[in-house]
Amino acid sequence: MDWMLLFVAGILGGVLNSIAGGGSFITFPALMFVGVPPIIANATNTFAACAGYLSGTYGFRKDIAKHQGSLFKLVLLSLLGGGAGSYLLLSTSEEQFLHVIPWLLLFATLLFIFGAKISEFTSKMSHASSRFSLYHRFFLAFVLVAVSAYGGFFNAGLGVIVLSYLILAGYQDINLMNGLKLLVSSSVSIVAIVIFVIDDYIDWSRGSVVMLGTLLGGYIAARVSRQVDPSYVRGFVAVSSVVMTIYFFYDVYFT
Secondary structure, X not given: OHHHHHXXXXXXXXXXXXXXXXXXXXXXXXXXXXXXXXXXXXXHHHHHHHXXXXXXXXXXXXXXXXXXXXXXXXXXXXXHHHHHHHHHHHOOOHHHHHHHHHHHHHHHHHHHHOHHHHHHHHHHHHHHHXXXXXXXXXXXXXXXXXXXXHHHHOOOOHHHHHHHHHHHOOXXXXXXXXXXXXXXXXXXXXXXXXXXXXXXXXXXXXXXXXXXXXXXXXXXXXXXXXXXXXXXXXXXXXXXXXXXXXXXXXXHHOO
């Protein structure tokens, strides 16, 4: 039953990631539900999601290739932040991480629900700060490292934050933004996985089941996404994330 649950959770996560994002709200709790310890569940979820990031990056390769000039810096800063975040995760005790999970889920839930408003705000900031070019570049570099560090520490909600960063950086082409979002997510996940592997923090068997599910879910979504209203999917993800957040707050602080 555990394997079936993880596979179904992976399928749901893959579908959600392909249509509206938020698949980690399903896969991460599923790993914990079958008994995977919190930090290992988080590391395993990063491993399971990485295949989707890589395949998505490949799918947007032509759009990404049009912006080769800044790719090296983008990947380098993503690797730096992702490595710092994953190192911080492994420096955190299980008990400490368990107590921070509800707050991380709450943060990711708010990002998912209010992502459009955040993007609108960052867009205004981008125009307002464009005159201070040198300070703006340093600020953007710092923001990207911070965003990547969040992704290395906790994967849920990473896509929304990266998109907000890209808008703040002045990007406007949605296909290019989606490609760069997946490139940053891939870079963060790869360096995090390397660190997790070195410290043996990945449950390979359960993670592989979730990963296969997400790949199948992504394929299914590609076939049916045009027949599904994304607003309904986003509504489902929003409700699910709120329920998961409330459950973890109750489980950690009231039981």
